[in-house]
Amino acid sequence: MLPVNCGSHADYQNFVVENLRKYYPNPDSISHDTWDIIDRFWNLDLSYTDEMMRSKYSKYGPAPRTPSCMQRSYLLSIDFKVTSITEWAAQLKINPLYAFLSGFKTDDTPGVGTFYDFFSKLWDSEDKNLSPHLHKLKVPVKKPDKKGYKAQPVDKTTVEQLLETLENQSFSIDEQPYGSLFDLYTKEFLRKSLDKGIINNTHLSIAGDGTPVVTSARERKHRVCDCASKGIHDCGCKRYFSQPDCDVGWDSSRSCFYHGYDLYMLVASDSDSDLPVFPLLHPASMHDSHGFLHAFFRMKSFLPDFHVEKLLLDSAHDAMPYYLYCRRKGITPFIDLNEKRGIKEKYKDDFTIGKDGIPICKAGLKMNHDGTEISKARVKFRCPLAGRKYGCSCKTPCSDSKYGRTVHLAMKDNPRLINIPPRDSALWKKEYNARTSAERSNKREKIDFKLEDGRHRSTKMWYCRLYHILMLQHLDAWDMPFESTLRKLICNAA
Secondary structure (H helix, E strand, O other): OOOOOOOOHHHHHHHHHHHHHHHOOOHHHOOHHHHHHHHHHHHOOOHHHHHHHHHHOOOOOOOOOOHHHHHHHHHHHHHOOOOOHHHHHHHHHHOHHHHHHHOOEOOEOOOHHHHHHHHHHHOOOOOOOOOOOEEOOOOOOOOOOOOOOOOOOOOOOOHHHHHHHHHOOOOOHHHOOOHHHHHHHHHHHHHHHHHOOOOOOOOEEEEEEEEEEEEEOOOOEEEOOOOHHHOOOOOOOOEEEOOOOOEEEEEOOOOEEEEEEEEEEEEEOOOOOOOEEEEEEEEOOOOHHHHHHHHHHHHHHHOOOOOEEEEEEOHHHOOHHHHHHHHHHOOEEEEOOOHHHOOOEEEOOOEEEOOOOOEEOOOOOEOEEEEEEOOOOEEEEEOOOEEOOOEEOOOOOOOOOOOOOEEEEEOOOOOOOOOOOOOOOHHHHHHHHOOHHHHHHHHHHHHHOOHHHHOOOOHHHHHHHHHHHHHHHHHHHOOOOOOOHHHHHHHHHO
16 A cells, blocks of 8 residues: 655654653753754655655555655664664664654554565665675785785776776666665755755865775675585685675775775765765775776766866876866866876976976976966976076076076876876865865764664665765754754743
8 A cells, every 4th residue: 555644744843742742841851962863853854755655655455654754763763873773673662752753653663674675665676786696706805015005906997998988878877776765865865955055066076085884794605516525626616695795805094804895985075064975885895996987977977967176086096097087077186196106207308297296307306386377278387496686596507597497387298297286286285185075974974873883784775774874964964043943842832
């Protein structure tokens, strides 16, 4: 049977007010932190959930739970740091606040199975994972030579090949298993953040970063062939993997191997609250330079009205195809240089470009920045020892001119090393410092909202948990009235 709509958002608000007066007539009996959560959920309108999910229910059978109440309840479980669905279902029966704040009557709350049925309706695929359980063993990730370094990619596809493939490929959100989750997240949270002016989608600065998501202590797999009985223990036959979308990767920050996903997050770096825009889960072994491309081109397809003007990425993304693509699309890249990919290069036979993109003169000194020609896409540098009055004080001057030797670095010659603004400028450093917004956003998801504590075994459940955490990040960023309207209603009644 199709879900019975309990009414408008105003009806939900009246239901909460009525139960607060009944169970908590004294508002001071509720802590300040809990009141903050109550206020946010009391103002959160999830009416679109009922509308969108109506077609996912059968017209026959008993009346199901209202989808908006189920979604609200799951959001509350994450916000109240209850990581187990079984524990949350028990808490709904014990704690009346959790029940009526979800939208349920205190004596009629859903069980564990009802929640998992709801999650299945949010997942637009009959398979719980993106990959089949049976597949061959992957090439293992190798430990880096130095501490703090990322592992080398195991994928033989180069960044240039992958970028060309994805750029010419069109993605449809309707074909993605997480399409319904993305729809709810976009319509009820991301678009509202745009309306509130928290994110500017017409002049967007995007910061990207990958982070490990540990799903289990080890990789679980077993043989399905009889090669072992024949004495063949290193066969290339397929194995059965309990988590087929996960594999073993290298955590460079903790210097250890782990089993799980690599979560690549695209964040609006110019938003005050480091708000996420688009997430994508990859196998743990995927390198960030590949993970960004998969996430970025999907975001462009799913959110066509988001116009990216700046890209803020760390040195793992320092590859020439990135810079060439940004130049073609009019995007300003702010990417840290990776010394392993080569930095000091000869420029016009007698100058060397240093590790920060600044030319080094024959005497081994950094040249001074002396202006930028935007129309010609080049940066001008001048001899560091030359004065306008006395000329160059160098013992072996490069030029007879009092002005000193000048060098123009054109972006077309090497867009990777030559940037506008230059890497040594205060403007470049200020913009690049905002890249840490991606790391702060990942911290919010993993530490504050306990993403890894879900202990799920399927990609379906990990995406359900991930997208609802993103919803809460947006909800927390929305400004609330200084004085609680709900609290006033309770106090006036008292």
